[in-house]
Amino acid sequence: MTEQPIIEIRNAAKSYGALEVLKDISLTVNRGEIVAIIGPSGSGKSTFLRAINELDPLSGGEIFLEGEQVNKRLPPREYERHINRIRQEIGMVFQHFNLFPHLTVRGNVTLGPRLLKGLSQADVDKLAEEQLDHVGMLERIDYFPSQLSGGQKQRVAIARALAMKPKVMLFDEATSALDPELVEEVNAVMKRLAQEHMTMLIVTHEMGFAQDVCDRVLFMDQGVVVEEGPPDVIFRNPTNERTRNFLRKHLEGRS
Helix, strand or coil: CCCCCCEEEEEEEEEECCEEEEEEEEEEECCCCEEEEECCCCCCHHHHHHHHCCCCCCCEEEEEECCEECCCCCCHHHHHHHHHHHHHHEEEECCCCCCCCCCCHHHHHHHHHHHHCCCCHHHHHHHHHHHHHHCCCHHHCCCCHHHCCHHHHHHHHHHHHHCCCCCEEEEECCCCCCCHHHHHHHHHHHHHHHHCCCEEEEECCCHHHHHHHCCEEEEEECCEEEEEECHHHHHHCCCCHHHHHHHHHHHCCCC
C-alpha cells in the first residue's frame, strides 16, 4: 500500500486581477522529502509556498495536508479555528526572521506553544531549551533580537517554528537577507533537519544547497513549474531551455 503524500497540491492558481501569478500547478510531497523550489525573481515561488498554509490564499485549486483540505471554504469562525490548527502542523521561516523585538529569544520561542497548545511555562521553557540547543542558540536564550546577528536571528526563527512540532517546514528564502559569511550557519541547521528526515519545501537561490541537500528540485518561471526532478538531473542535464539559461547564469563562477 502506497503511503499518502503529506502535502498534495492540485491545480493551484493565483491571480491578482488580470495578473496570473500561479498557473495550474500540481505537486505531491512525501513524508521526509526535501523539495527545493528555484527560479527567477517574480516567478511565483514565494506565492506558491505561502499558499500552502493560506498566508496567500489561492484563487483556484486545492491543497491537502495528510488528506485534509487546507484551503476549505468555511464560515469565518470555523475557518479561523481550522486554519490555526493547520498552521500548527506547518512551520514557516521567512526571509526577514519576523521575531518579536520586545521579546527575548526565550519569549519568541515559547509564545506559540504556550498560547496555541496551552502548555505550562515549565513545559514551554523545556521545549525552548531543547529547540534552541538544536540550532546552537541555547546560550543566547535570554538575549533580545537586537543583540543577535542575522544568522542568529534566523536560527531562533527556525527554533520557534520547530517548537510547534510541525509535520512540514516551509523556508521562504531563509538565507537571502544574510551576509555571505552567515549563510552557512543557517544552511547547517537546515542540513541537520534534512538528516533527521524533516519534510521541507525550500524556496532558495542557493544552488549548491539545492544540489547537495534536496531530494527533488522544481524550477519555476512565469507562474508554472517548467521542470522538476532529482538534483542530478536538473543541474546536470536539464531538458528545458529556460532551465538551462537560468542555471547557466546562476552557476557561472561557482566551482
